[in-house]
Amino acid sequence: MNQSFHTPLCDLLGCCYPILQAGMGGVARAELAAAVCEAGGFGCLGMVRESPALIAREIAELRRRTDKPFGVNLIPAATDANLFVSELDACIEAGVDTLIYFWDVVPDAVKRAQDADCKVVYQVGSVEQAIKAEAAGADAIIAQGVEAGGHIHDSVTSLVLLPQVASAVSIPVVGSGGFASGASLVAAMALGAQGIHCGTAFVATRESFAHPIHKQKIVQAQSTDTIHTDAFAINWPPHSPVRVIKTEVTRQIGDRVFGNDADEIQREQIAEEEGRPIYLFSTDSPLRSMTGELEKLAFYAGQITGEITAIETAADVINRIIAEASEGLDRMTSFLQ
Structure with a gap:
């Protein structure tokens, strides 16, 4: 393990490297999440609007593949209220350690998770939502810039949003949107983040459930x-x-x-x-x-x-990011001498 990139976020989530795999609905199944966890990152099941039965099966399969901590992605504000309660109940019953929420902040969803001893990481697209998430009790924030793939909750770029969010909250912040390389990990940390959140890079992996x-x-x-x-x-x-x-x-x-x-x-x-x-x-x-x-x-x-030129394994992606980040730190050090 490269200790240079082991941040407090890693201790919070139980991973080696501060590289979070996005909870992409449909795409992020047990095979991908387990591969990310085994490679030292933080894997996540994308269970948006899925049935409790499917959620339970995917959690069981993920645990069969790895004994590392992982997260489950749910979206309280974009899911039928009754279905969301059932989804959350399935996660709690299965003993999920971390839930990753997205879209508008729903304080009651944070409270219900934490009452069951689950950590909550909230993905947001604005400083206002980040502040609301912290006030609701979230343990960490994912700050998503407009260059991200999939659903986007605001219109500010990561370069601008990330330092503003990091300054506005006291909990760990993760950069999302435009992060898939070692250089971007170093840049995110320089802007106040403790890690990066990657989606597109993991869609194009062998383990992804994407077609x-x-x-x-x-x-x-x-x-x-x-x-x-x-x-x-x-x-x-x-x-x-x-x-x-x-x-x-x-x-x-x-x-x-x-x-x-x-x-x-x-x-x-x-x-x-x-x-x-x-x-x-x-x-x-x-x-x-x-x-x-x-x-x-x-x-x-x-x-x-534009930076993704081959279909790799999830481990290839994580190992490349860490290797590039180490090279980037060395390069910065040489510039300052």
Whole structure:
């Protein structure tokens, strides 16, 4: 273990390196989360709007693959209230140590988790939400910049947002959005973070549950090939923009937006997942378990996609980041001599 990058955040979460794998719904299953944990990072199951039975199965499978600590990602503000309670109950019953929440801060969700001795890491997109999360009792904050892939909760870049959040709260802060290299880990720490949160880099790994077509899109895309749009609206609350790789679907809609009101979008089935219909303009991304017109789905990716040139293992990603970070520190030291 490279002690240079073992921060207090690592002690809080129980990992070796301050590299958190994002809880990407659908994509982040037990195989990926376990691989991240085994490589020294902090793995996370993306269980957004999943059934309690599936959550229990994925937790059990993850524990079969590793004995390291891990997190489960839920979204209180974007999940039916009854389903969220059932999801949380499943996590608590399984003895999950850390929950990672996203979107608007829901204080009661933090309290319920912590009453069950769960740590809570809250992912936010603004200083205001970071302050609310700390006041609600969160143990750490993930500050997400607009260059991130998937759902994005505000419009400020990581370079600006991260130091502002770090100054505004007293709990550990993690940088998210544009982080997938050793240099970015060093930069995040220089800006006040104790670690980084990576999504796109882990989508394009062998262990990811993403469909191969999604992984190849990320490898082939440049940083200028993503778009920030609210067209993919079905399944989420209003005004929930995402960053995806440009496709024929996004080119056809151009500047057209729906105000992210899913009720205004006609349901057109384009794929299925084990009998479940998948609609055009839904927030579903292509998974291994899906069939149909997958090219029309949302290919989530952040602007960091331009730095990802191969499908690696999760361990490859983590080892590369740590090695590059060490080189980056040495380079900075040489500049200052």
